[in-house]
Amino acid sequence: MKADVKPIPVSASAAAIAPGDILLSVENVSLSFGGVRALREVCFDIRKGEIRAIIGPNGAGKTSMLNVINGFYHPQEGVITFKGRRRHQMRPYLAASQGIARTFQNVALFKGMSTLDNIMAGRTLKMRRGFVWQLFRHGPARLEEVEHRRRAEGIIDFLQIAHIRKVPVGQLPYGLQKRVELGRALAMEPDLLLLDEPMAGMNLEEKEDMSRFILEVNREYGTTIALIEHDMGVVMDISDRVVVLDYGRKIADGSPDAIKADQTVIDAYLGVAH
Amino acid sequence: MDLLYHIFVDPFGQMAAAPDLLVQTLWEGLVSGVLYALIALGFVLIFKASGVFNFAQGIMVVFAALTLVGLHQKGVPAFVALVLTILVMLALAYAVERLVLKPLVNQPDIILFMATFGLTYFLIGLGQLMFGGEPKVMIANELYLPKGSYDIKMLGGFVSFQKIDIAAAVIASIMVATLAVFFQHTRIGRALRAVADSHKAALSVGISLEQIWVVVWFTAGIVALATGIMWGARSQVEFSLQIIALKALPVLILGGFTSIPGAIVGGIIIGVGEKLGEFYWGPLMGSGIESWLAYVIALIFLLFRPQGLFGERLIERI
Amino acid sequence: MLYREAGQFKSSYGSDMAIFPLRQDRIGLAVILLVAFVVIPLSMSSFTLNSLMIPILVFSLATIGLNILTGYTGLISLGTGAFMGVGAYATYKLTTYFPEVNIIVLIIASGLIAAAVGVVFGLPSLRIKGFYLAVATLAAQFFLSWCFIRVPWLYNHNVSAAIEVPTRGLFGVPITGPNASPVTRYYVVLVIVVAMTWFASNLVHGRIGRMWMAVRDMDIAAELIGIRLYQTKLLAFAVSSFYCGVAGALMVFLWLGAAEFESFNINESFLILFMVIIGGLGSLIGSFMGAAFIWGLPVILRAAPETFAIPIHAATVEQLQFMIVGALIIFFLVVEPHGLARLWQLAKQKLRVWPYPY
Numbered sequence: 001m002k003a004d005v006k007p008i009p010v011s012a013s014a015a016a017i018a019p020g021d022i023l024l025s026v027e028n029v030s031l032s033f034g035g036v037r038a039l040r041e042v043c044f045d046i047r048k049g050e051i052r053a054i055i056g057p058n059g060a061g062k063t064s065m066l067n068v069i070n071g072f073y074h075p076q077e078g079v080i081t082f083k084g085r086r087r088h089q090m091r092p093y094l095a096a097s098q099g100i101a102r103t104f105q106n107v108a109l110f111k112g113m114s115t116l117d118n119i120m121a122g123r124t125l126k127m128r129r130g131f132v133w134q135l136f137r138h139g140p141a142r143l144e145e146v147e148h149r150r151r152a153e154g155i156i157d158f159l160q161i162a163h164i165r166k167v168p169v170g171q172l173p174y175g176l177q178k179r180v181e182l183g184r185a186l187a188m189e190p191d192l193l194l195l196d197e198p199m200a201g202m203n204l205e206e207k208e209d210m211s212r213f214i215l216e217v218n219r220e221y222g223t224t225i226a227l228i229e230h231d232m233g234v235v236m237d238i239s240d241r242v243v244v245l246d247y248g249r250k251i252a253d254g255s256p257d258a259i260k261a262d263q264t265v266i267d268a269y270l271g272v273a274h
Numbered sequence: 275m276d277l278l279y280h281i282f283v284d285p286f287g288q289m290a291a292a293p294d295l296l297v298q299t300l301w302e303g304l305v306s307g308v309l310y311a312l313i314a315l316g317f318v319l320i321f322k323a324s325g326v327f328n329f330a331q332g333i334m335v336v337f338a339a340l341t342l343v344g345l346h347q348k349g350v351p352a353f354v355a356l357v358l359t360i361l362v363m364l365a366l367a368y369a370v371e372r373l374v375l376k377p378l379v380n381q382p383d384i385i386l387f388m389a390t391f392g393l394t395y396f397l398i399g400l401g402q403l404m405f406g407g408e409p410k411v412m413i414a415n416e417l418y419l420p421k422g423s424y425d426i427k428m429l430g431g432f433v434s435f436q437k438i439d440i441a442a443a444v445i446a447s448i449m450v451a452t453l454a455v456f457f458q459h460t461r462i463g464r465a466l467r468a469v470a471d472s473h474k475a476a477l478s479v480g481i482s483l484e485q486i487w488v489v490v491w492f493t494a495g496i497v498a499l500a501t502g503i504m505w506g507a508r509s510q511v512e513f514s515l516q517i518i519a520l521k522a523l524p525v526l527i528l529g530g531f532t533s534i535p536g537a538i539v540g541g542i543i544i545g546v547g548e549k550l551g552e553f554y555w556g557p558l559m560g561s562g563i564e565s566w567l568a569y570v571i572a573l574i575f576l577l578f579r580p581q582g583l584f585g586e587r588l589i590e591r592i
Numbered sequence: 593m594l595y596r597e598a599g600q601f602k603s604s605y606g607s608d609m610a611i612f613p614l615r616q617d618r619i620g621l622a623v624i625l626l627v628a629f630v631v632i633p634l635s636m637s638s639f640t641l642n643s644l645m646i647p648i649l650v651f652s653l654a655t656i657g658l659n660i661l662t663g664y665t666g667l668i669s670l671g672t673g674a675f676m677g678v679g680a681y682a683t684y685k686l687t688t689y690f691p692e693v694n695i696i697v698l699i700i701a702s703g704l705i706a707a708a709v710g711v712v713f714g715l716p717s718l719r720i721k722g723f724y725l726a727v728a729t730l731a732a733q734f735f736l737s738w739c740f741i742r743v744p745w746l747y748n749h750n751v752s753a754a755i756e757v758p759t760r761g762l763f764g765v766p767i768t769g770p771n772a773s774p775v776t777r778y779y780v781v782l783v784i785v786v787a788m789t790w791f792a793s794n795l796v797h798g799r800i801g802r803m804w805m806a807v808r809d810m811d812i813a814a815e816l817i818g819i820r821l822y823q824t825k826l827l828a829f830a831v832s833s834f835y836c837g838v839a840g841a842l843m844v845f846l847w848l849g850a851a852e853f854e855s856f857n858i859n860e861s862f863l864i865l866f867m868v869i870i871g872g873l874g875s876l877i878g879s880f881m882g883a884a885f886i887w888g889l890p891v892i893l894r895a896a897p898e899t900f901a902i903p904i905h906a907a908t909v910e911q912l913q914f915m916i917v918g919a920l921i922i923f924f925l926v927v928e929p930h931g932l933a934r935l936w937q938l939a940k941q942k943l944r945v946w947p948y949p950y
Contacts, residue, residue, distance in 0.1 A: 096818035110809035125818035137794035149605040377926040392921030399914025560742040569731035
């Protein structure tokens with residue numbers, strides 16, 4: 001069922017979407033690769049200002065869902081509505097310029113650059129000075145660099161990575177790399193932050209740190225967060241609402257407590273045939 | 275209008291008017307295509323097994339041919355020279371493995387690629403030093419390679435099939451078939467494919483990288499020698515031949531970097547396409563379009579199929 | 593411990609972002625510029641200027657061009673020679689039609705023409721990646737090389753298919769053509785190269801450099817943070833070809849004084865590529881080192897037999913040169929794949945603690 005999609009011209013920006021209103025919604029999104037159906041008619045929404053967890057057993061389609069929101073994968077069916085605009089598919093540049101930022105399961109940092117440069121790279125969309133000013137550097141381009149450097153340093157302080165700011169990220173341990181990646185995403189000042197398994201491979205301390213960062217980002221900056229996570233403890237603790245996927249289908253949607261008690265969810269995780 | 279006529283109608287008219295010339299051109303294209311394919315084969319072998327794009331394949335062709343001819347000039351009987359050349363290629367394979375590949379194991383591909391540039395330069399210097407830089411004549415007679423041609427009366431004229439060309443096509447086909455079987459159905463073939471996929475993984479299952487590489491470079495060396503003999507017999511043995519080896523690149527694009535049958539198909543398409551293009555469309559633009567036509571064909575191809583005809587679609591998982 | 597950062601505090605982001613944050617580096621740069629502008633012209637013979645310094649500067653510029661494309665943006669190009677040729681032939685035609693216009697202006701204009709050609713041949717980079725793109729640049733190389741001989745208009749229908757540089761001047765002093773003295777030409781080339789290096793440095797240290805490096809390191813992630821891949825790649829092609837075009841024009845007009853179609857063939861492309869590799873991918877200072885090394889080495893090798901009175905045949909020296917360069921490339925790649933620039937950085941690291949071992 002293809003929804004009738006005409007982009008509704010929205011003069012209002014995200015500021016007009018009040019906390020609690022729907023920031024992003026996916027309707028009947030289906031995605032297949034060749035014969036594999038990764039997502040089947042998935043519907044859910046994300047409200048502004050909330051922390052939404054997407055959970056499910058391996059292969060449920062969680063990362064595919066994020067990729068669809070980002071614009072990497074184009075669903076065969078379905079509609080994605082972001083900030084009031086309905087689209088059949090997103091594109092990466094569009095997602096970025098509209099305010100969606102993302103981290104990856106396997107850290108997708110620019111290995112040849114330092115921490116600071118990676119985070120500064122996240123400021124690219126905000127930097128306006130054109131080619132000619134860049135040629136001369138001294139003058140407007142430099143002033144702009146300093147201004148954005150200030151912002152980047154703010155993020156660096158927040159994430160407590162000041163001591164490694166000049167280190168090439170390829171040399172950093174995995175946990176710190178994940179933090180730098182978060183920093184780069186934050187540098188975009190996104191309205192919606194997509195985190196793909198931000199705690200993967202971390203020990204308890206690192207998880208606590210990362211949870212704290214996520215919560216602070218949400219509270220301080222009001223950033224809406226959608227995260228994929230396997231650690232149930234984390235999910236229960238920090239998320240406002242949870243959506244559960246299994247074999248590409250949504251099987252549950254609600255508050256953490258409701259999900260915890262849901263029999264279908266328990267069955268899915270325990271591998272009970274259904 | 276006139277221009278469109280010249281591009282789209284006239285050449286075909288010419289083809290129809292003199293079908294014997296068409297067949298001749300097609301044959302020439304086929305032969306040069308087979309020879310390109312042989313060079314491409316050397317690339318594919320090494321790439322399949324070590325992931326290295328051996329830019330030096332071209333110079334290896336020249337070097338092998340030079341060694342053969344040079345030894346013969348110094349008085350060594352033809353077939354003994356052949357055996358000695360094979361041994362030289364073996365020694366070269368060992369040297370390359372020890373001095374170039376082993377120290378660079380696990381480096382990114384681009385580094386290895388650049389190293390083969392260095393190897394090319396080195397072999398150019400060495401070859402010139404040992405055997406002199408002037409063009410030489412391939413010892414076709416002494417190797418009992420067929421001479422002369424079959425001149426067949428057909429389609430209103432004559433078509434001439436050089437016997438050496440037929441021999442080249444036959445030898446190339448045999449080599450390709452043997453190598454394809456070798457890769458698919460033998461233990462060593464499987465090991466080679468494993469190494470091409472991942473050095474580290476191959477090491478961890480106990481495959482000896484060194485042995486594999488020596489085997490592969492030696493095989494590529496033999497292919498280079500055969501190619502050198504065939505190319506040399508058709509024209510001369512000279513250093514400019516190694517630039518012709520660059521033509522193998524469009525072949526590889528069409529046929530894929532890891533496909534042995536692809537190298538043949540790609541070679542033939544490029545060879546035929548080039549010759550037809552030069553003969554029928556060349557006069558429109560000024561001659562010599564052979565120098566770039568192959569690359570443009572490959573480029574146009576890439577625009578529609580970025581991974582080549584037989585290449586594997588790269589699915590980037592995020 | 594001469595070379596250390598201790599005691600040099602930065603109190604603003606601006607000063608931390610400076611390209612040479614250490615005072616010692618700035619002094620070093622000043623010294624190099626002093627040597628380049630004053631010492632070298634005074635002390636070196638015309639011959640050395642002509643056969644060593646000017647070509648090294650010219651090739652450094654081309655190397656910077658290729659470095660921008662391959663080292664910073666990760667797009668392998670084998671068409672450098674052809675783009676240099678475009679710059680050279682464009683200048684030739686422009687100065688034929690506009691002999692009154694200042695040759696420097698025309699050189700810049702031909703750089704722009706080369707940039708346009710570069711963008712055209714960079715168009716496939718939308719769909720084609722990595723190694724396949726390199727083959728597309730080969731198409732550019734061979735096609736343009738063919739044009740250089742098959743399009744007689746380019747060389748003013750000269751029978752020998754070669755171009756000869758007419759005399760052009762600046763402020764009344766001849767800087768091109770047979771009357772231009774090596775010292776004059778050296779200064780003009782030096783000023784142009786220094787200026788363009790400064791621009792390149794500004795670009796790569798700022799937003800655009802980061803965009804290029806992001807595309808090189810992981811283009812998927814680059815897209816996600818809002819970098820437009822296609823525009824960034826085409827910009828790299830444009831800037832790179834501009835630099836190579838200007839280098840080509842300088843090569844013909846201010847160094848060789850003449851050219852023919854062979855001057856810009858595939859071997860030239862490989863030569864510049866070697867300079868990039870040896871100097872260090874993604875390093876501006878490496879570009880100079882690589883050019884100096886690749887160009888200077890054969891010159892030294894050729895001069896060595898006479899200097900040390902070893903009787904070697906000239907042709908043999910030529911061949912030995914090939915072997916040594918080839919072997920050195922392999923050696924460098926084994927020992928330090930990031931080139932001379934990295935070796936230089938390591939040396940500076942050692943200097944930081946010298947005379948202590950660590």
